[in-house]
Amino acid sequence: MTKKIYDLIGVGIGPFNLGIAALLDDVPEVEAIFFDQEESFNWHPGMLIEQTDLQVPFLADLVTFAKPTSRYSFLNFVHEKNRLYQFYFYRRFDIPRREYNLYTKWVVEQLPNCHFKSEVMNVTKCSEGYEVKVKNTVTNETHVYFTKHIVVGTGSVPFLPENVVQNEHIIHTSDYLQAAEDIKNARSVLVVGSGQSAAEVFYELLENQKHFQYSLTWLTRSPQISQLEMAKLGQEVFSPDYVSYFQSLSYSKRKDAIDRMDTVRNGVDKETLINIYNLLYNRSVEGKERNITIQPLTEITGINETDGKLEVHCLQWEKEMEFSIEVDKVVLATGYKPNIPQWIWDKKEELEWESPREFKVDEKFRLIQKGKKDHHIYISTNLEHSHGTAATNLSLAVMRNQAIINDVAGKEVYPIPKNTIFQQFVPGD
Template sequence: MELYDVIGIGIGPYNLGLAALSEPVDDIKALFFEQNTEFEWHPGMLIEGTDLQDPFLVDLVTFADPTSPYTFLNYVHKHNRLYQFYFFSRMDIPRREYNQYAKWVANQLSSCRFGKRVIDVIDHEDHYEVMIEDVRTGDKDAYYAKHVVIGTGNTPLVPSGFEGAPKKDVIHTSGYVPNEKSIKHDARSITVIGSGQSAAEVFYDLLQDRDYYGYKLTWFTRTPHFYQMEQSKLAREAFSPDYVRYFHSLPFEKRTEALSTIDRLRHGTEGGLLNRIYDTLYHRSVDGKDRYVRIQPSVEVNEIHPSKEGKGYTLSCHQEGLGETFHHETDKVILATGYKPNMPKWLERYREIIIWEDDKRFKVARNYHIEFEDNRKHHLFTLMNLEHSHGSSATNLGLSVQRNQMILNTIAKREVYPLQTNTVFQQYDL
């Protein structure tokens, strides 16, 4: 039996970063499986002109090892783009370029296996048996590892009132780009539902082409305002190892309370994009073209039904401030309603021996392993469902590198990648 030190399930940016950092470590034998046949990062939202919301330094490896061959800077150097990037003179990079960079890294790593679906993880006394199915052939195989890292990502969150609606007309933002042309070409009216960066990016893209295609455009959000993401430098220090360490040390109740205080850091909309939307609307208002665009906060959209007119749909809406309901007619709906953790079904087998903080959230140790009643040494690490335990580290690309450092150090039982402390000007602990 060949025993690996770690097997990663899913190859998104988080596990891909773990694979890249583990590649040069001689005493860590790692393997990573992904059911998709190639790496893709949010392909439905790779809208041309959109940028990563974080600086290029939040690549897969730089915060752990700036000398790694898998840095973004080495990527642009190898692709003869370093001078272009230099004259670009910006810290943020195109979202599509980040995806291409990650593909470049994935294609170099021998530990990454695509087209392989993990169908089960069986617990043994001191290791796990990981069952794999080849998506092309259906062949099954077993691999063995001391530790397993769950990186199965998130799935689109579709509100209950929209379940079962035709997918060609009701599209989650995760599928926007593949359907963009048909959405714009076929619709007389389009409604975007939701708030945050994804909603704003889709709305802006639709707004730019509205005059050409002639559709009516509506944006409903349940929030009372269109909140700008907090970008001040001191506030952004919440995305630091020091803050995550402090957050994790808090009692569960205090952690859940603290989540609401950092929402503006995690879920707001980039201010420049909100300004571009406003500027576009202002310019078009000169000729009265803005009358075909409707933006309305404090509106909760509850259900969708086929229109009585025989074409399109009727949305049942509730205006929170006035406490009144109304109906809205539309041909296409774009749901910017977020995501939910894609927890694997096989994890249910472990429910009775996992330590839970409440009915839905398991306890996660500082080094990101799920805590078990038996205090086991062969760990199930998780890269997801971490908001309640690690706060700002849950979905931040930069902090994912520090997370991978901790996981690799735990697996190796030594400090493979030194962890940095006192990284910010603020002091969170006493």
């Protein structure tokens, strides 16, 4: 019996690999299949707070930058849902985060090659390319698939401070909505972090504080709570042209550039900060702000739990002052770290590395394997050091998917545009 050999197998189905699946639906010469261990697609369900928006315009959907006429575009989604006129009168480029989640679910429903409840247990080399073992998480049955290439889209997992373990009283923002009712019924709540997620959770708790009895504290080790830089020329670093320039730099220069771009990559939307300040000001008119504390320059050094109460150890690092506070609940908006499958670490000796934890990745998003290889492992996680702004940005994810699809197909299916911005980054560009 002849083995079925796929051109591409996707490990993980988040927005990145889902975008590849959607674009490949119009490329019949590339046969692909995608697996994810989750029960169904759900994009950051813990942070689908009402009135929160994507930090990128709706044009950064799964397909538009590669194929604006695709039936999987966001505009076609609102058209199919009879919401196009409502969206037209909404007159905004940024869309609710909950609507983006519904859009991606809608795309998944139309792609029969996306399989959930399917955990990729191992990937090994074989003569055809790679052998992929997949376990059905419901039946525990294991099936074997063969493919010429692999694309890893396993995303990220919550990052927790050292020596801090998540439990019913210490919640990462990835689980916030599921725990929100319990949090609001506490007597005291601490939010930790300085980015958009921290601000959104703080604002949601601030709004609801009038219905409950909790005190509310916001601590961050950042020197200030900063607004995301949205200047139009500054935003041009989120372009294929800048990514190409970034890749041309040495490893050390790339690491320096990442630090310099912090103002355009991290921070809080202007509207969120205005909403927080306006609510604080209105509370202050009647002297109702005294159960609220906001303090930057403060690092969490440890959390001890005794009889359901949390003792949070802190350091005001600029004054070198140690102190502790006692709270019922802690919400950690401490970000995420790359989720790299164990089978990649098992291949460590076969790969080239830029640092002990950062593998080398070429311009086509391929892990660089030692020796000449005809079968590739493409990757969309742990790319900050190699691709900078293209590491996690949703709009540049489409550019990454174009590059991967073109390489798998062996031809330019989706041309990647050049000279797309008004700036240049070297003389004569």
